[in-house]
Amino acid sequence: MWKLSNWSYSNQRKLIIFAFSIVPIILLVTFAYLPVVNMVKYSFTDWNGFSKHLDYVGLKNYKTIFTDPEYFAVFKVSLYYFFATFVQMALALYFATILSFNVRFKNFFKGVLFLPSLLNGVAIGFVFLFFFKPDGTFDTVLHALGLGSYIQLWLGNPGIINISLAGASIWRYMGFNFIIFLGAISSISKDIYEASDIDGANRWHQFMHIILPSIKKILQLNLILAVSGAISAFDIPYIMTGGSNGSETFVIQTVDLAFKYSKVGLASAMAVVLLLIVVIVTLIQRLLIKEEKA
Template sequence: MTDTTPKAPERAPVEPPPTAPLPAPAPRAARVWRGLTPWLFLLVPLAFLITFTYAPIVNMLAYSFTDWDGLSPELHYTGIGNYTELFTRPDLFEVFWVSGYYLAASVVQIGVALYFATILSFDVRFRNLFKGVLFFPYLINGVAIGFVFLYFFQDGGTLDSVLALFGVHSDHAWLGTPVSANVSLAGVSVWRYTGLNFVLFLGAIQSIPGELYEAAELDGANRLQQFRHIIAPGIRPVLSLSVILSVSGSLSVFEIPYIMTGGATGTETFVIQTVKLAFQFNKTGLASAAAVVLLLIILLVTWIQRRLVPDDKVDLV
């Protein structure tokens, strides 16, 4: 029998698509220039950073081992003599007690900033106006703030006039005693730096996904519960940063007390004392050693804070 089954037509072999030719490698000069381009943009900032930050630090460290008076072209190596004098004179470290006022003020400052950042992160009338009012003091120069509040706290000044409107007549000299002067200066620092912490907290709160708030509201959570379970864990890294900045700032306060009191009436801070050692008593070597010690103290405090409160990543979802 013959096979009458129709045969399938034979298909033509499929040719692979032509491959695109590989691009020719860039010339060596072009590759070198491409690698150098980012560094050319960084050249000027790095030059400024080295010139005005790292070079002075190296010079300060070198001067701390000499008896240089800041004027004479001659200086003599004294080894660790300046550091020995620092740690054998308790009066040079007693000024750190003044930093306690600013440390307490930083607690108030962080609390106030966190409160307003939480309130203004929700839909509140005129919240943009309140944001500007809170952040505005941080934009003012510290010297100008010092002069403004110098007249604010003087006898018969603005504060006394405002208190007189409410029937409070006081002959108290706000900058006349160590306690009242330090409390007043610490209050000025709260007024100035609350805006910085407020902006940091507000940005961190607004970066939290809005779906979490909606889910919390559906579950019946009030504002306090939302703060406890959503906002507080979500801003923990920023809160840790604010604490570090506040503590280091409390140890290195300078502008406000120097302008308003010059360190008088028990308001002298460690930085003011260091400046006086260098420019009033011409002990630049000893002042450089004091600056190095302050830098090491701040680094140590920062390291301890990071160890006690590690910056763990928080996953709220």
Template sequence: MPATHTTERAARPPSAAPRPPVPRPAPRSVRLWRGLTPWLFLAAPLALLVAFTYAPVANMLAYSFTDWDGVSPELSYIGADNYGEIFTRPELFQVFFVSGYYLAASAVQIALALYFATVLSFNVRFRNFFKGVLFFPYLINGVAIGFVFLYFFQDGGTLDSVLALVGYASDRAWLGTSTSANISLASVSVWRYLGLNFVLFLGAIQSIPGELYEAAELDGAGRWHQFRYIIAPGIKPVLSLSVILSISGSLSVFEIPYIMTGGATGTETFVIQTIDLAFRFNKTGLASAAAVVLLLIILAVTWVQRRLVPDDKVDLT
């Protein structure tokens, strides 16, 4: 009898659990306010972005189709004549050859930054000190750097004094010829922007899980194999970004050569030429067209680079 009673109790269906109450939908005004809240936070940055980025670009594009001198209140529409002048005057495009020096310097800069970031990502004595030394030049104002290296490269300046101490008497005018001046200016850019790429690479390397290094060491992999099979694939997106920034920066160099030489002795870049067209020769329309061409070239180079090296997801496991 007890067994039968137990069986009957077990055969009874369990009582259904009470359902939680269904929440009532929020009023329409509350749902509308929730939808508008993110846009209220975005209103200020979007307004600043439009006012100081997209609106000036739109004005620049409009000015490129005029012969405006930058002073007169009247604008005359001349169509694509400015663009035709840019592409038919060889001297306006010869300045891009100067960018080749900075492009070569960017390759050296990336290689050095990657080397130092790899070395200092491991346990090295005084590595925090060396991190600060490498990143410090990037914190200095570009104008100050230009004046410092102007005295560094002048005749009888710091560089000549250092070379004299090691027994090399140099009477070279480092900023006197086109080749030596461009090499000198490009080397200054390497010194200044090395810290930026160094920090980007170092952060990417330190984001790689440490278990991968431990497993590689157990398998007998040395530093070179760790770099080749762990570090290099792991920082591929950051390396791609660095290449894009280096190429665009090489095409739009302005600060260092403008301060140190003013574009003299064959050091004029495309941006310096554009500034001279606008403010020295009062050809704002032509300068705007040149700026649009430079923007399109940078966008095209970036697009090609992204196509050749797609930003794929990195999976090291």
């Protein structure tokens, strides 16, 4: 009769590893890799999501994405979120630099800045929906400051709607970058600051010659991730506008094409494009990190 005790320790170890790994691997293949393979296959078809027959159209869907103004316009919308990322990172770095030194109520301000990162994107969308609505919070503040003449339809004017949504995105993600920058800055030895004080350096000199060089890798990483983050914006614009008035993002358009207009083939092609952008961004990130180490 076969007994596990007759096996060597090495074979028992391999069996245990295999037994504990097989279920996660099956789940990973079933819910991650297999859908990606199917998505790539559907991107070369005009499948509507219901029919059993697939008509292959080659690269037609990809050509449509990059040549049809109706679909290519979403890339322009992504630029608002991309530039908003620079504003968000600048603010996060500014506050992280200030709060890395001894200031009054430092812990209180840390909590206030980080709080939005703990909130759900759907909740933030509803908060800013009331914030930007006519006669809402923002309009009330402008009236109180005597700037009532500047009031607009913040979510109804196609010329400024994406700026409003990008502003909400800045408020949501700034706290996350703030904590990352604060942690990186706090890891700098205090002896370096003391030595620079002796040499007569002010805060600006310390920021330019001590802080920035020390967190260079963190800045590079966040800048690279800004590309994929800008093109994958979804929850805030979807909750606040549903993609109307020229605020439709890449992901919103993909979801609408697949589930509202039954263009699963075209939606799959857009998802593949997004996946390729994320992969390219990741490769660039790895190359930059390797160059820094070298």
